[in-house]
Each structure stands twice: as C-alpha cells, then as structure tokens.
Amino acid sequence: MTGPDKTAAAHAPVARVLPLLPVAHLDREFDYLVPAELDEQARPGVRVRVRFSGRLVDGFLLERIETSEHGGKLAWLDRVVSGEPVLTPEVQQLVDAVAERYAGTRADVLRLAVPPRHAKVESEASQPVPPPAAPAVDATAWSSYVYGDNFVEALGAGRAPRAVWQALPGEDWCARLAELAGTTAASGRGVVLVVPDQRDLDRLVQACASLLGSEHVVGLAAGLGPSARYRRWLAALRGTARVVVGTRASVFAPTPDLGLVVVWDDGDSSLAEPRSPYPHAREVALLRAHNTGCALVLAGHARTAEAQALVDSGWAHDLVAARDVVRVRAPKVTALADSDHALARDPGARAARLPAIAFAAAREALAAGCGVLVQVPRRGYVPSLACAKCRTPARCRRCNGPLALPAAAGPDGAGSPTCKWCGVADTNHRCHACGARALRAVVVGAGRTAEELGRAFPGVAVHTSGGADVKAEVDPGPKLIVSTVGAEPVMPGGYGAALLLDGWALLGRADLRAAEETLRRWMTASALVRSHADGGQVVVVADSGIPTVQALVRWDPVWHARGQLGERAEVGFPPAVHMAAVDGTGVTVAEILELAALPDGAEVLGPVPLPPGERLPFSSDEPEPDEVERMLVRVPRSAGRALAKGLAEAQAVRSARRSAGPVRVQVDPLRIG
Template identity: 60%
Template sequence: MLSVPHLDREFDYLVTTEQSDDAQPGVRVRVRFHGRLVDAFILERRSDTDHVGKLGWLDRVVSPEPVLSVDVRRLAEAVAARYAGTRPDVLRLAVPPRHANVEKQVVVTPPPAVAVAVDDTAWSVYGRAAGFLGALGEGRAARAVWQALPGEQWADRLAEAAAVVVNSGRSALAVVPDQRDVDALYAAAARHVDPTAVVALSAGLGPAERYRRWLAVLRGHARFVIGTRSAVFAPVADLGLVMVWDDGDDNLAEPRSPYPHAREVAMLRAHQLRCGALIGGYARTAEAQALVRTRWAHDLVATRPTVRGRTPRVTAIDDSAFEQERDAASRTARMPSMALDAARAALRAERPVLVQVPRRGYVPALACGRCRNIARCRHCTGPLALHERDAAGAVCRWCGREELGLRCARCGSDAVRAVVVGARRTAEELGRAFPGVAVVTSGGDAVLAQVPGTPALVVATPGAEPIAEGGYGAALLLDGWSLLGRQDLRAAEDALRRWMAAAALVRPRGEGGIVAVVAESAIPTVQALIRWDPVAHAELELDARAEVGLPPAVHMAALDGSGPAVAALLDIADVPAGADILGPVDLPPGARRPAGEPKPSVARANAAAGAAPADDPIIRMLVRVPRDGGLALAAALRKATGVMSARHDQQPVRVQIDPLHIG
C-alpha cells in the first residue's frame, strides 16, 4: 500500500490461472509498481478494465485469507473521506500486519455461543434504559449516551448490554481507552457472556497473539470484541452494538494520520451498519452532547434524587484561602486544613484516601523566584524540571541536558520556585504530614489497578487512580488551576472528566465519602462537580463553542506546515464558499511537525549542535465551515493534498480535521 496522496486510487492488474482461486477480494497480494514490489489488497475481480494501455501481472498472492472485509473497506473509505486522509493510512490502522505462522495453524471452530441470562436490574435507575436494552434485543438501531453514576460498575453494565445483543444472535464491540479498562471489561464479560465468545484486542498482546485473536474475530468465532482505539475497526461479523467508554480520553484519538477519533469512527460504523450505539462515561463531552441535541442518540441518565444518593459530598477550596487556612501540617503538605481534616476523618474510619495530582515526577516545572518567568533550557528552550529532592541541578525535559547554575534570563535572579509539584514530591510531603500512614503512588510506568480498603494515602496522576476495595473514604483533588488554566479548547471539559473519574471511586455521602477540590468554587466547572451535573456542563460547553465557532458546533481543519507550503495548499484547495480562514500563527516550541518533517527531538538536537534550521518555521492555519460543510471541506483538502503530492515541489502539510487540541 502506498500512502502517497496522489496514488490513493485503484489500479488494475492481470491474474494468472494459477492465482485465480486464491486471488479473491480482500486478500493480501504483492504487485510491481514503478519498478518495485509493494503490498496491496484485492478490492474486486472484474472481467474488463477501463485502463488505457498495457496491464501488469499480479506478482503473487501473499495469503488466501480475505483479511479486508467489505464492511471494513467501506468504513475505511468513510474515515478517509471524513478526515481528509488516504485509504492506505486508514487500512494500516484497521488491518494488523500478517503473522504467517498464525495463519497456518489449524483452526478449531468453537461451538455456538451459549445464551446467558441477563439481569438488567442495575440499569433500572437510568431513565429509558429498559427501552434501550429492549430495542437492542430486537435488533433495532438504538443509540444512547449513558451518564454513569459514581460507584457504578461500568464494566458490568457494558457487558450486560453486550449480552443482550449476543443473546439475540448478533455481535457487540466495545472500545475503551487503555489496557486497564480492557482487563476490567474482559473480566466482566466472562460473568455475563459465554467466555468462549469473548475476545480482547490490544497492542500489548504482541504481534502473534494479537493477530491470532484478530483472525478469530474475522472468522466469526467471537461475538463480543473488546479493545483499545484500533479495535473500532475490528472485522466483527453481524455487528449489532458498538460501545465507547469515556470518549473524552485522549487515548481514543489516533496520533497517526489521518488522526481519527474512535468515537467518530464508531458512530460512522453504527450509521453504515444501522446498528446500536452506546457512549458512556462519568463525565460528558460536548461531542456526545451534540449527538443528544441533534436526536441522533438519547439520554440514559438517573434522576436527581438517585444522583444525590450515590455521589460523595464535594467541597471546593479556593486557592486564595491557602494562606489564611494553613496549619502546621498543611505548610508541609501544601494543602489547606479543610482538605487535611477530610483525609484525617477518612483515615480514622479505616478507609484509604485518594490524592490526585495533575503531574507526575518530583517538580516538573520551575520558574524564577523573583519575576515568575518560566525556567527554560539555554540550548533548546525546553522546560526545566527537578527529578529528585537532592538533585545537583535542573534537567531539561526535552533534550535531557543538565543545568547546574540556574539564572533567570529576564531579571538575572538565581532564586527558583516550583510552578507545579509532581506526584512523587506530593507523596514525600504527605509522608511527613501523616507519619505512620502508608503512602502509595500510582502513575507513569507504575500504575496500580487496585489497592486494599485499609488506611493509606494513595497519590495518583489523572487516569492512574487505582480502585479501592469498598471505595475511598475521601479524595483530595489538588492543583485545580493546573488543569483549568491550560490554554486548550478542552481544558474545562478535561478537568471535569478527570475530577469525576477520581470522585466516582469515593464512597457516597451517606457513608461519609467526601471530595475536596482545590479550585475556586465560582468556576462553572467546579460547580458542575459540586452538583454532579456533567450534562449541564456539556450543554454550556456546546453553547460556548457554538458562540465562538469551534467544534463540534462547526467543522474545522488545522493545517500545519511551512508558510509557503500551507499557502500553496490553500491556493489549490477549492474550499466551500463561506469558509473562514484563520491565521497564520506560529506553533509553540515542541509542537509536532507534519509528516516528513524532522521530529522535535531531532530538531532540538540539531539546534543544540548549532545546525541551521532545515526548513521554514512551522505555522498553523485554521479553516472553519458550518456543520453541513465538513465533508466538502475534507474532500477539497484531500484533493489538494494529492495535487501537491504529485508536484513534488512543496514540503508536506499536516491536515487534521476537528483536531482534539486546537490550542
């Protein structure tokens, strides 16, 4: 497959009599193209051709296994059209590399899945849930956005929905953010669905095992498929339900071209196959709320009395109150006494306490102690950090160089202060504030899945919070300004999602559960946490984005590249009438380069060595169109990219449709 944009089309080849039986649509083949052998898929067999000229011969059939199903091919074409990408790039995400030994192994067809009785009692607290599950059992295309309650066993609920579909004779697909979620859902699936019909897909399996499981899905041996973002392309037969859990997690956004989001691919698939769809989470994204507002999906939410009975008590502590509300211990632990009192109460009740810290490490960001200017590396302008308490100097987080003598470039002061305190430093301070209490950390490469329900302080970064047996007695959400103050379109939405994910692990208020968030209580995002009302917050986010013209209220394309290359692309592209073109702006230091450009680490190393820049500065321009102009914009940019690719006289431009982070 060739990822060159101007070659994203079909090519005809002749097939010999010996190859004819194996050369069927969907199989992998090798063909000679422009003097070299390349991999390809057979899309169809025809007895005629519209090619003018001499046709080449198929070199060989790599495998007779039809790995590209009709449904996946249609989905890949739709994703390429939606995201202004090429089909080969999408197919690399959809079809894993071949493992010959696995294909040659004897296939044992499992017996038909045994129906397992489904107890949907736990769904009864959510309005319309009975009708939703009933529609799935009848094979109808029911679609919903589910607002999970705190303490909810979300994996069991998704497994129950899948069991309803499997019992009806169809298949289900669930996409989750990471391996921890895959393991949790797989364990739940074994309790609600015939285990022989369940397959889990993830990159951590290794190429051979992952391909073996993927082939089991392709051959129709799996009725419930679970996986991370690439599993959204899994060739599930007779799909009746596609589910996405926690669609606001960045892990569901593909970092490779054409940068599709698993939620959007899942919704495209549900639309193409006329099957059911379910998006669930403790919080809610503006994109999910847009599906409800347009009536493509309906709400599955609990009543307010039920929500109040299941949520912990949430207290906001303003940052400005720190100096007036500190006691001796909080001076060490950088927490106000109210938060420490909540932790002490939970520890006295023999319950663990969760402490969420936005950043891992020791001190991940430094600033001048006098003028507050951010401390940056003299060689590559990367941020400086301290890795441990007694470090000899600060270390650049980009190039790794050590700065032994720090001096502010603005005012000349050698005094430094911590901008953000990391999880390890927080754990160290809490250990001094609570002598005799065990302190556990979870984050980075050491993520814990579960902790005992005994007194302990569990310090975790967002997304790495372990589940406590019986629930946490309290949760302390520190440095709220760090999450809310990011210069990002989704800063508020992401902060609420991370807070709710942590607070959902705390016991209900009736059992003494309390959550203390260090942030100003007047902020709407903090109020949404206090009231536990993510739906209203998503509505506000959606309205705010519509007012300023940001996705999902509109469609937007981000064009990243050198100034001349971006200008050339826009000159070629026949963008829809009425499109707004915004920019250009310089990308911030360390931003990713377009495909074909030097990696940031390479560029920084070249700069450190005194090498001249290899190309023009990277800029970004935005093209904005109304919702109904999204496909037209993508088609125009896709065609223009192909024209530029054929010219070979311009540097590449990275095109992202509705990027997750605009800035």
C-alpha cells in the same frame, strides 16, 4: 486475454486492486488480469502482490469483474499473499468513509484497520465455538437510569438504539457494558467495545468473559505481540469471538453481523490516532453505526461537547439517571480556593500544603479504615519553578529551557534545579529579571506531594501511581494513594475521600478543551469514591465560582457539556463547525490552500507558528522542518465533506507534482493550538 505463459481466469478475469502506496494521487483502484491458477484464491478482500511502476507492492483485491474500462494492456496479478479475505465488505466501506471524512488516503486507513499478516497464525485451524448461551442479565442495575431497562430490551430484540450513557458515580461500568455485550451477543450479533487504555481493557475483558465465557471474548491492543494480536483479530474475523474489546484501532475490528459499538470515555485523547489521517475512535464508531445500522453507545462519567451535540440533534438519546438517584450515589463534593488563609494551623496540614477541610477529610477517612486518593496534575518532584520574588519562570542559562527540581536536595548537591531540555543542573541560579536567587514551586509533582503527605500522616502507607508505574488496582485499607491525572487505581469498595489538588493547573491551560478535560479528570477520580451516605468526600482545590467546579459539585456533566457546546457555537469551534488544520512550512501551507477548492463560506485563519510540543510527526519521509506553521480553515457543518474533499484533492495534486516539503492535514483535530 492470454500471455506467453499465462491464461486468464474463465470467470471475472479482471481483479480490481487497491495498491498500498504512500502517495495521495495514486489512492485509486487499478485493474489486473487474474491468472487461471490463482482463480480460486483471488477472492475479494484478500491480500495480493502486484507489479506497479516496475516494482512489487502490496495491495488488497477489492472485486472481480468481467471487463476493464482500461483500454490498454493489463498487467498480471503477481500472486495472492493469502487466501484469507481479511478485508470484509463492511470494513472496506468503513475505510472509504473514514478516508473521506478525514481527507486521507485509504492506504493509510487500511494500515490502521488491518494488522500485518502472521503466516503461521493464519495457517492454524480455527476451532468451532458454539454461540454463547443467553446470559442472565440483571436489568435491575439498568433500572437506575431513565429508560435503561428499555434500552437493554431493545438490544435483546435486535433493534439498534443509539445513546449517550452517563455512568453514575461508583458504577461498575465494566459490568454494565458486559451486560449490554452479553445481551447483543446472545441475539447472534457481534459487539465491539473500545476503551482508552490497557487498564480499562483488562477490566472489561474480565467482566465480559465472566458473563459470556473467555472463548467468546478477545482483547485487542497494540501492546500484544504480532502473533497474539493477529490470532485474536482472526478470531473476530472468523466469528469465533463474538465480543471484541480493544483500544482505538479495534473500532475497525471485522466482527461479522455487528450489532453494537461502544466507546467508553470518548473524551480521552488516547482515542485519537496520532498517525495519518488522524481519525478519532468516536467518529469512526459513528460512521460505522451509520453505515451498518448497528446500535451505538458513547459512555463515560463525564460528557464531551461532541456527545452532547449528538443528543441535541436527536441522533442519539440520553441514558442518564434521575437527579434524586444521582444525589444518593454521589459523594459529597466541597470546593475551595487554594489560598494561604485556607490552610489549617495544624502543623501536619501545613506540612502537607493541604487546606483545613481537605486535611480533615483525609484524616476522617483514614480513621475509618478507608483509603484516600490524592490527585495531582503533574508527575515528578517539582516540575515547574519560578523566581520567589518576581514570579518570573526559571530558565536555564545554557539553553533557556525550563528548570525543574527532580528530587529533594541532599548534602551531595542532588536535587539542584535542572533543565528539562538539556539536563544540566544549575547550582547557582539567579533570576534573569530581578537577580534574586530564591525559587518557588509553580506546580508540585506527585513525588513531592507523597513526601509531604508522609510527614503529615506518620505511620500511614503512601503509594504513588503515575508515569512508568501505573497501578490498576490497590488493596483496600487506610492508605494514601498519590496519583497523577489519568492514573488513578481502583480500590475495591471505593475510597473514603479524594483530594483534587492544584485545580488551577488543569483549568488554566491554554486549550479549547481545558474545562471539558478538567471535569472529565475530576469526575473519573471522584467516581471511585464512596457515596455521601457511606461517608465518601471529595475536596477540589479550585474556585467554587467556576462553572466546571460547579458541575463537579452538582455532579451534572450534561449541564456542563451543554454550556461548552454553546460557547463553542458562539466562537465558531468544533463540534459547532468543521475545522481543518494545515501544518507545514509557510510555502507548503500556502500551496495547499491555493490548490484546494474550498467550499463557499470557508474562513481561513492564520498562519501561526506551531510550538514543538504540539506537533505530530509528518506522514512523509522528509525531515521535519525546524519551523512549522499552522493554518486553520473553518466551514459550517454542512460543508464538512466538501472541505475534506478539497483538501484531499489538493494533497493529491501536490503528490503528483512531487512538491517538496512535508505537509499535514487534520480534520477536526483535538488540539487546535
């Protein structure tokens, strides 16, 4: 094992390397000889450079072995990029499991799991940090939940309980999760807390740091600069930070001796990775808990069908409060249909387009010196228009795009209906169906709502939150906060009232998860309101006979999730089954299905055209085709692994053949179409 200028390492001279190659058929290890001068640096988990097919490529050294099964001559390991073993055995096992679960390649998963190297940061000497002292966790707060104090006790004893936690309305969920993290970290184990966005991350980091000390907590997010992100990631890898709080990619954080993984608000679409192989942070957390035997908590104010399926299967346990506790903590919720006869005769209510009950609730809260949260489903002024006579959607005469009203009409013609596609204003619009000129609002945006509320409540400050201006927190006081869904700011002490407008716009979406997502949005906003005993009220403008509305009125997300799970089982949709979506041209989709060895019982649905708004970017470098089709493959849950394996092998064959045309495979996508 010698070369002209090199001598192989004396011990375990063969390095098994996974090159980071973008093609599926090369997703495997290759053996290289380790030169003697690289013997000490070439450890499992380090980044390396190897020569592959005549060019240098990056890779990870997975293991060192004595002999290779390859009968030919082995190439030399070119160099070790860094002696830092950034790919730990536990994360390597997780990467393998995620690639297998989602019919992807390990190279794609590694790009999500391990951030790019920053040499200057890596050369910095890490300062030793003493382990955190045992925090004084107040079990009284967890006693509000059935077996809550037992759950905290199990974590402190080093056991690995798994639970789906239903946070009470008004609950300081950041403080509760910080208590779980502190209890686990004090026992010498690591913690990973995953949240959907930066606002939640900042709040949770602050709560954990106040309990454990800032030196033991790091926050990981894509918005950090390369050096700051890598420095914090190394702190987790080296064990100087016991608690990692981050967005979806932080579920791969290399925390040593992991004791607890938490995913907050697992129904949020931000937790689904938009890059191949499109894993969901919740599913990655489940795989990690299964592989390592650590504790796991899925938490939120609402509940997904996937979380309920875990409870029903017995894999996880309910962590909920008794019904009498829920009734004490919840605000009063009133539901009413949005109809003309529901409007009050009060001119102010009419000007604000508010039903009488909603207007009265807002006025009562403001009079008591409390804030009022107004949730609207869309941002903008009037984001959707239709003919006032025949209700036909208003379309652009130039490109047939939808018309919207970006601002109030002014004397200079500003505020004319404008196309959302080409941006051309139509100052002389005429309905193509009936010829009428008048237009009506299909959905009123946050800007228009704030303007109307300002007229209805003169002298009251009106603030907006949404789009590019999302507020994390607002000061308490008598003010109106108009927010788009998902951008509701926290008000210390809680809002006096919340008005959830245009509920039909959320419930009426053609989406498998429309009901689940709507309840999650409503409950997230309603949880910011004071309890009924403190005068808190929630008015939702939607038909009270709808099960989703009933779940909000009763504050019973478990009942709603159980119903959603049953409905999906009847029609054969996830999580009752496993389903894969294959997107591409008609030719590429047909080729994948022809090559894939589908398991017995597989049912193929489609193909159907995929609208541009529902497409994710393809992972290949080829240009995206103008017309994309989607084929669905449905199998029983027991055949999920076989389905993913068959689709992964089909992609590898296409890659080896160098078949033309992009294709994308998603296993259990959030949006099925």
